[in-house]
Amino acid sequence: MRYAFLADIHSNLAAFTAVLNDIKQRGGVEEMWCLGDVVGYGPEPHECIELLREQHGVCVVGNHDLAAIGKLDTSYFNPDAAAAAHWTGKQLQPEDVEYLTGLPQVIEKRDFTLVHGSPREPVWEYVLSTSIAKDNFAYFKTPYCLVGHSHIPLVFKSNMAGECSVDRLLPGIGLSVGKDRMIINPGGVGQPRDGDPRASYAIYETEGGIIRIYRVEYDIDTTQAKMMKYHLPVHLVARLSHGT
Numbered sequence: 270m271r272y273a274f275l276a277d278i279h280s281n282l283a284a285f286t287a288v289l290n291d292i293k294q295r296g297g298v299e300e301m302w303c304l305g306d307v308v309g310y311g312p313e314p315h316e317c318i319e320l321l322r323e324q325h326g327v328c329v330v331g332n333h334d335l336a337a338i339g340k341l342d343t344s345y346f347n348p349d350a351a352a353a354a355h356w357t358g359k360q361l362q363p364e365d366v367e368y369l370t371g372l373p374q375v376i377e378k379r380d381f382t383l384v385h386g387s388p389r390e391p392v393w394e395y396v397l398s399t400s401i402a403k404d405n406f407a408y409f410k411t412p413y414c415l416v417g418h419s420h421i422p423l424v425f426k427s428n429m430a431g432e433c434s435v436d437r438l439l440p441g442i443g444l445s446v447g448k449d450r451m452i453i454n455p456g457g458v459g460q461p462r463d464g465d466p467r468a469s470y471a472i473y474e475t476e477g478g479i480i481r482i483y484r485v486e487y488d489i490d491t492t493q494a495k496m497m498k499y500h501l502p503v504h505l506v507a508r509l510s511h512g513t
């Protein structure tokens with residue numbers, strides 16, 4: 270069986286479409302596991318939700334999804350994110366609101382727990398350091414946990430002795446599923462933040478137990494032109510060029 274892990278699509282239809290095409294070219298997957306923040310920041314929230322609903326799979330809710338449907342106070346957002354969230358809310362169709370409202374915060378699939386932020390705080394917490402990861406291993410029961418939110422492809426491993434380590438997940442280098450428990454972030458589809466502007470996602474092959482990160486070029490100009498047309502914050506437009 271093969272599964273695709275996608276996080277932080279962020280209303281970036283060009284990036285999402287490029288990733289779906291890449292998955293198809295690699296032979297397809299049984300299911301797509303989406304780690305939240307389908308909307309926010311980008312120019313095509315409705316189209317991204319519609320396309321996601323056509324995929325076979327599951328999705329957990331992210332902070333930007335909740336902000337767009339008015340279920341999260343945007344005063345905790347930076348001004349650009351809050352402005353984009355406000356704009357996003359106005360673009361959603363009733364069926365989009367219903368879909369986002371129905372997304373759970375935590376889903377278990379096979380050996381994996383899926384959340385947007387962290388198993389301890391599924392909506393808000395960033396897992397970016399070994400000290401935070403170490404605490405979070407106590408908050409899920411499955412061997413592995415998938416997270417999004419930081420938009421950075423990383424793996425945190427906890428060995429038998431409870432020692433925690435972190436590694437960047439680079440394209441082309443397979444991650445073997447083994448004895449260590451792991452918290453894995455496949456990177457961001459619609460707004461990468463690790464200095465590489467290409468969309469990031471992962472495919473998990475259960476046969477052999479390998480997770481591979483893929484980076485996919487997409488038409489950044491198209492997304493940026495739409496963002497400018499809708500007067501979305503310029504900083505959000507610019508950062509897509511740099512992957513920051």
Ligand code: ZN
Pocket residue numbers: 277279306331333418419420
């Ligand atoms: Zn995000």
